[in-house]
Amino acid sequence: MRRFLAIFNARNLEFFRDRGNFFWNMFLPIFLIFGFAFAFSGNNDAQYKIGLSGQTPDTLEFLGFKYLQFIPYKAGDAALDKLRHHQLDMYIDFDAGNYYVNTDSPKGYIVERLLLSDRGQSLHRQSVSGQSIRYVDWFVPGVIGMNIMFGCIIGVGFVIIRYRKNGVLKRFKATPIHPAEFISAQMFSRFFIMALMCTVLFAGTNFFLHFMMNGSYLDLAFIAALAILCHISLGLLFSTRIKSQELAGGVMNMFIWPMMFLSGIFFSLEGTPPVLQTISRFFPITHFIEAARKIMLDGATLAGVMDNILIMAGMTLLFLITATLIFKWE
């Protein structure tokens, strides 16, 4: 018992005296709890999603019905794409006086009945058609993105921190190798591994599940390659100075978990507070998932996802240059 208490006490001291580690471990869960409470506050019982644009009338009681979620849209094309893919059950353009339903959507039929029961007759019916996107088709870019995020940030960042802590980096510092050579070797090794893993993951599951692919596989591969580079650079940035694996775990969790839940991996960010949608634009994973979904589901070309490409490329350069400049062997 004495030995047990001695070890117990020593470990507690070690934990609490590592202030950085203590901070991240203590405040990250608090941050997550408040973050998610904020993100998913309000009525979560919505069963139907309706896109809206234009000046909404005060007299339409339909807009106050329970279990309906109304999502404002500026561009009608985006809403109609969602409607075609069953990601919206109805779209109403009040300025044009039209409502749109997908004739292949059972939920669209229900929502149309509800609208017509409440003076919706003043709006003109327009129809679109299109098969629904299976959740797995929508989800697979998120899974690949998640794989890239974990594989690159932890696979590069955590490994270099471990190398630093146990003296591997010091041993390399004693050789003529330059930090840039060491960093680039780590990057390319991880790039090769992640590219292989993503290819196997996608091809292996696609063989059985036949994902929807309306765009080009080459475009998807390009986006994935850019996302891998971007996340490797982010992993390197984490690893430049941190010496403690526990602190590294805390810092990485601080970024990885918000990215995990606020980048649209598991569910669409539509309907979440605008501030969270803004925050999500700072995560490289958001841009990968968005671009991959546009290519796979909407048939977008690289030109169609140029915004995402430029943002990921810019982040890659920023992370990489900063990491190289502030990297320390010890």
Add this chain to the structure above:
Amino acid sequence: MDSILEIKNLKKYYKEVKAVDGIDFSVQAGSCFGLLGPNGAGKTTTIELIETILKPDAGTILFQGKPIDHSFKNSIGIQFQTTALQEFLTVRETLELFAKLYPKKKPIDEIIAICSLEDIIKRDNRKLSGGQRQRMLLGIALINDPDILFLDEPTTGLDPQARRNFWQLIENIKNEKKTVILTTHYMEEAEVLCDDIAVMDHGKIIEQGHPALLLEKYFQGVILKIPSESFPKNPSVSFSFEKRNGYVHVVTRNVEKTIHELIREKVPIEGLKIDKPNLDDLFITLTGSSLRT
């Protein structure tokens, strides 16, 4: 012999701690130079400054008469006190990895022979014993056929047999006229291997020279060691003495006269030892016998 390495006024301070405080020494080409001192004396900081692992606050390091630059790393081999390596590599793969980092390299098979690595060459480097691991690390330090080999407490933690095997490897390397710079806690090791030594304490070199000459300087005669419990508290003797590790130490040139005085003081002769002074005695004389924490 020419100096291969000259250190002038080398300093490294960490806030109030003067880890290395203006030291000077030179190392002769082809010799084995021992840097000795208690824990925290500044030995490891000194050699890491020379190895360019740390940046000095002041001072000059000359290699073959010229200030060192980045290319100096090509001319030295280093065995750190503690080193981790990339995992899941065999001994041969590890040697090959390091060989690829240098422009000049010694053939791997020669390294294997010099460091007696034949039996473990295919073994995962995580599965080596302490002695085997040190031999592999020595192999890595020799991979670029260095002019100077730095060994920072290479035998710490090894059993006596592994330690002696390691000494033999160092002797073999010395026979190839390599310059070796060694830090060690083991005075016997320094005595066996070193041609010159410097004793450090509190960041300064407090003595340096050839071991035999230093012993001659500090100990003129032999050391009589008498068990402390049989030595009187206030003896009336003409010689000076010092209590250390359960014995009273008396350095004397005239053994007969000293023993005569001991008998007069009714000190039993049983248990009395006569030793030749060694580096252990010199080390304790120079740095003090109390344990440094």
